[in-house]
Amino acid sequence: MFDRDPAGVRIELRGLTKHYPGQPAPAVDNVNLDIPAGELVVFVGPSGCGKTTTMKMINRLVEPTSGEIRIGGEDVLNLHPDELRRHIGYAIQQVGLFPHLTVGENVALVPKLLGWPAAKVADRVEELLSLVNLEPGAYHDRYPRQLSGGQQQRVGVARALAADPPVMLMDEPFGATDPITREHLQSEFAKLQKKLRKTIIFVTHDFEEAITLGDRIAVLRERSHIAQYDTPANILAAPADDYVAGFIGQDATLKRLALLTVDDVPAVGPVPSSNGLPRVDAGTSLREALDTMVAHGSDRCATPSGVLTYTALCEAVGTDGAKTGHEEVAAGDR
Missing domain, CATH: 3.40.50.300 (P-loop containing nucleotide triphosphate hydrolases)
Incomplete structure (x- = not known):
């Protein structure tokens, strides 16, 4: 059977x-x-x-x-x-x-x-x-x-x-x-x-x-x-x-931000051990990564595989990062 x-x-x-x-x-x-x-x-x-x-x-x-x-x-x-x-x-x-x-x-x-x-x-x-x-x-x-x-x-x-x-x-x-x-x-x-x-x-x-x-x-x-x-x-x-x-x-x-993780987006790497960037773990959702960027006033964050940029994050969810500010994309968290 x-x-x-x-x-x-x-x-x-x-x-x-x-x-x-x-x-x-x-x-x-x-x-x-x-x-x-x-x-x-x-x-x-x-x-x-x-x-x-x-x-x-x-x-x-x-x-x-x-x-x-x-x-x-x-x-x-x-x-x-x-x-x-x-x-x-x-x-x-x-x-x-x-x-x-x-x-x-x-x-x-x-x-x-x-x-x-x-x-x-x-x-x-x-x-x-x-x-x-x-x-x-x-x-x-x-x-x-x-x-x-x-x-x-x-x-x-x-x-x-x-x-x-x-x-x-x-x-x-x-x-x-x-x-x-x-x-x-x-x-x-x-x-x-x-x-x-x-x-x-x-x-x-x-x-x-x-x-x-x-x-x-x-x-x-x-x-x-x-x-x-x-x-x-x-x-x-x-x-x-x-x-x-x-x-x-x-x-x-916002749903796509919650669905995708930093592992789904190509990162620029490797990450220097002391680059001053906020860090997120593997498996972190893009929504959490964006929150981290906003909280630190940064347009990028460090992941285990490299540097995740705000532009790459926006491209992953189909948003034009050049036209959309952090505040607009993150507005759903307020």
Whole structure:
């Protein structure tokens, strides 16, 4: 089966359609999409556009009317739905933890269904709780009602990862949390995905969340018609039409500053050890680098690979540095 490679497998959707009986138009109409192995692809679009229905057809919680779904080259419509779902992680906004089971028992559900030895299950539960920053000794025997909303979401992610599936489906998994907790969970999950490299389809209506997490974003119209499918940076730089531009909003430059890092921009180097320039670390966002320049009244800063200039920073986000002052580009921070 396709789960022989837990690091992630390719997903192909061909002509995928869902037409509910009695409805004049299909809920999902002829979706064609290629999702590379090991990437997190975000489906973003307004409520009712079909993004959740499209995702649910992949693990056959919703059966397609027509079309083809291949995971790791295998036609999943030839598999028994229950067997298929045991090999795909699934996390949703409502979390869906069983209230009568402890945290450890919730995480252990799928490995037990797959017949794992008890010792292997116990080790996996402990490993995953540590992975999502829930100390096993403190949380293993607690019940869901004893956890905060953010902690419950982490348990939901751990349970989705329990059998080490190559594919994960996530439907607004952080949507029920407050903004601060949500941002923290997004950051933690992004770091986790860098380690695991699962193939993940992540549904959201929040474009900010999409650009924070996605390797690629599929912007969906009504009936899951794809308005644009590309990397966050490319969508921000060149939205396909006014519909996509509407999702981005008025602050595309600020979003690109937050998305790109100093590692993405060619630097002039090497950096002298004592050049008096403000310094930033590798991985620092361009927005943070710009803040550092402004705070020090400088038009450049030192990075581990050289000197980042204000002009190069502006070119990277598609802003004319010769015409735009520091204050204008940084105005979104005020």
